[in-house]
Amino acid sequence: MAKLVVFLTLISLLPLLCNSFSDDKPSDRHILVLLDDFAIKSSHSLFFKSLQSRGFDLDFKLADDPKISLQRYGQYLYDGLILFCPTIERFGGSIDAASILDFVDSGHDLIVAADSNASDLIREIATECGVDFDEDPAALVVDHTGYAIAATEGDHTLIAADGFIKSNVLLGSKKIEAPVLFRGIGHSLNPSNSLVLKVLSASPSAYSANPKSKLTSPPSLTGSSISLVSVVQARNNARILISGSISMFSNRFFRSGVQKAGSPTKHDKSGNEQFLTELSKWVFHERGHLKAVNVRHHKVGEVEEPAIYRINDDLEYSVEIYEWSGTSWKPYVADDVQVQFYMMSPYILKTMSTDGKGHFFTSFKVPDVYGVFQFKVEYQRLGYTSLSLSKQIPVRPFRHNEYERFIPAAYPYYGAAFSMMAGFFVFTAVHLYNKPT
Amino acid sequence: MAKSTSKDAQDLLRALWSAYSATPTNLKIIDLYVIFAVFTALIQVVYMALVGSFPFNSFLSGVLSCVGTAVLAVCLRIQVNKENKEFKDLAPERAFADFVLCNLVLHLVIMNFLG
Numbered sequence: 417m418a419k420l421v422v423f424l425t426l427i428s429l430l431p432l433l434c435n436s437f438s439d440d441k442p443s444d445r446h447i448l449v450l451l452d453d454f455a456i457k458s459s460h461s462l463f464f465k466s467l468q469s470r471g472f473d474l475d476f477k478l479a480d481d482p483k484i485s486l487q488r489y490g491q492y493l494y495d496g497l498i499l500f501c502p503t504i505e506r507f508g509g510s511i512d513a514a515s516i517l518d519f520v521d522s523g524h525d526l527i528v529a530a531d532s533n534a535s536d537l538i539r540e541i542a543t544e545c546g547v548d549f550d551e552d553p554a555a556l557v558v559d560h561t562g563y564a565i566a567a568t569e570g571d572h573t574l575i576a577a578d579g580f581i582k583s584n585v586l587l588g589s590k591k592i593e594a595p596v597l598f599r600g601i602g603h604s605l606n607p608s609n610s611l612v613l614k615v616l617s618a619s620p621s622a623y624s625a626n627p628k629s630k631l632t633s634p635p636s637l638t639g640s641s642i643s644l645v646s647v648v649q650a651r652n653n654a655r656i657l658i659s660g661s662i663s664m665f666s667n668r669f670f671r672s673g674v675q676k677a678g679s680p681t682k683h684d685k686s687g688n689e690q691f692l693t694e695l696s697k698w699v700f701h702e703r704g705h706l707k708a709v710n711v712r713h714h715k716v717g718e719v720e721e722p723a724i725y726r727i728n729d730d731l732e733y734s735v736e737i738y739e740w741s742g743t744s745w746k747p748y749v750a751d752d753v754q755v756q757f758y759m760m761s762p763y764i765l766k767t768m769s770t771d772g773k774g775h776f777f778t779s780f781k782v783p784d785v786y787g788v789f790q791f792k793v794e795y796q797r798l799g800y801t802s803l804s805l806s807k808q809i810p811v812r813p814f815r816h817n818e819y820e821r822f823i824p825a826a827y828p829y830y831g832a833a834f835s836m837m838a839g840f841f842v843f844t845a846v847h848l849y850n851k852p853t
Numbered sequence: 854m855a856k857s858t859s860k861d862a863q864d865l866l867r868a869l870w871s872a873y874s875a876t877p878t879n880l881k882i883i884d885l886y887v888i889f890a891v892f893t894a895l896i897q898v899v900y901m902a903l904v905g906s907f908p909f910n911s912f913l914s915g916v917l918s919c920v921g922t923a924v925l926a927v928c929l930r931i932q933v934n935k936e937n938k939e940f941k942d943l944a945p946e947r948a949f950a951d952f953v954l955c956n957l958v959l960h961l962v963i964m965n966f967l968g
Contacts, residue, residue: 821968822968823907823908823911825904825905825907825908826907826908826911826912828896828897828900828915829897829908829911829912829914829915829916829967830911830915830967832893832894832896832897832915832916832918832919833914833915833918833960833963833964833967835893836890836893836918836919836922836960836963837960839886839889839890839922840922840956840960843882843883843886843926844953846882847879847882847883847949848949850878850879850882
């Protein structure tokens with residue numbers, strides 16, 4: 417009897433289980449963390465704990481562990497990868513730079529933390545992502561005006577950076593008040609890569625050089641063109657975070673207070689935790705991930721979707737767009753989503769209205785041109801995954817019996833033609849009966 | 854000078870009119886018919902200039918029916934004119950039959966093109 421009760425309970429729970437599988441969740445679940453040594457696991461535990469508390473399953477491995485691999489039997493074992501191993505020269509197992517780039521190319525996410533004297537391997541991965549670290553292995557970012565005031569007067573390599581990118585989707589809607597502590601290597605963005613973004617840039621007075629040696633030649637990287645933290649969103653929506661400092665993720669920097677040189681306010685807690693937590697939410701697709709469903713179009717006043725439109729038809733187009741909030745799909749609210757009615761070039765480009773519940777809609781008249789058109793939505797916004805929808809629809813001309821039979825404007829012409837005929841009859845009669853004269 | 858010019862014009866018109874009065878009645882009837890057709894065509898052109906050329910086929914057929922009628926009537930007038938030596942061998946009945954046939958063809962075409 418007890419067995420039966422257990423069985424029935426399990427059976428009744430089965431639909432819930434199926435439901436949880438079928439639900440489309442873009443957030444990553446399994447993340448591989450590659451470390452230089454296991455001390456980082458405890459010294460950076462606050463960052464890892466925030467990930468674990470958000471439901472991520474972290475798998476810590478040494479970067480030179482011979483048994484590590486990203487995929488097995490052609491399937492990737494992980495959804496994301498964190499490289500906290502700035503000095504590694506060669507990964508263990510089957511992993512190398514090419515396999516990590518393949519991992520990203522197949523739509524997975526990556527966090528890379530470098531440091532001064534970062535290895536060529538890490539630099540190579542960063543270069544492939546459009547980020548060029550300073551080539552001098554001993555270089556650090558130095559800022560003699562924007563440094564963080566420390567108990568021991570240092571060499572001004574501990575920077576209090578507050579040059580954040582202005583984007584709520586990347587950094588969350590809550591403003592980051594405290595500056596972010598940073599000690600590490602600076603990088604510049606490859607100008608030919610349009611996908612890479614500076615999230616945290618250095619102040620105009622910063623430069624990148626070896627602080628221990630005397631500065632003999634002008635530094636190669638100066639001012640706010642130095643990026644401290646950058647992100648990439650690839651065209652397949654894979655996201656990459658590249659930081660020049662591994663210590664900015666550490667518990668010590670998370671907890672320490674910060675006072676920027678020249679600023680009277682002393683913050684009890686640096687902005688690192690908020691900055692990196694929000695940014696990791698973005699990288700692991702807990703924010704800024706859009707999906708479009710229920711693309712519909714029909715003639716005004718009808719419900720059925722026709723297989724073909726006629727020129728000058730009035731039609732309505734609608735699409736539902738949702739944003740993933742980390743736990744559920746929330747309606748996406750924006751006033752800049754546009755639809756194109758496209759045949760080689762957009763004949764119609766209309767901004768869609770929204771009801772605030774994720775439903776975007778508009779109506780327009782099919783142009784007076786027939787051919788094979790497409791409804792296109794190309795939505796690319798900073799920080800959001802790109803939406804690219806297209807739906808093909810043919811447009812035909814009027815059928816011969818769809819023209820108006822009698823056009824009021826043409827009545828004078830009809831009248832003239834008929835009066836000519838009547839005049840012909842009258843003239844015939846008059847002409848014939850007039851004959852005798 | 855101006856006075857004499859207007860007097861000349863009046864004289865000219867009067868002379869024209871008296872010369873025209875000698876024309877046989879059947880030719881006068883044809884002339885009236887031609888004037889009616891041309892006038893109808895002019896009205897349609899003015900209407901088109903005001904309203905626009907939207908049902909252009911209707912406009913064309915309306916105007917061409919008038920023009921065609923006028924042309925055919927002029928042809929008839931040439932053929933039935935007794936003073937016209939070129940057609941003295943052609944019987945007026947034959948000329949009139951040709952006129953009727955051509956008109957039938959013309960209006961058939963116009964009706965097809967009108968709608």
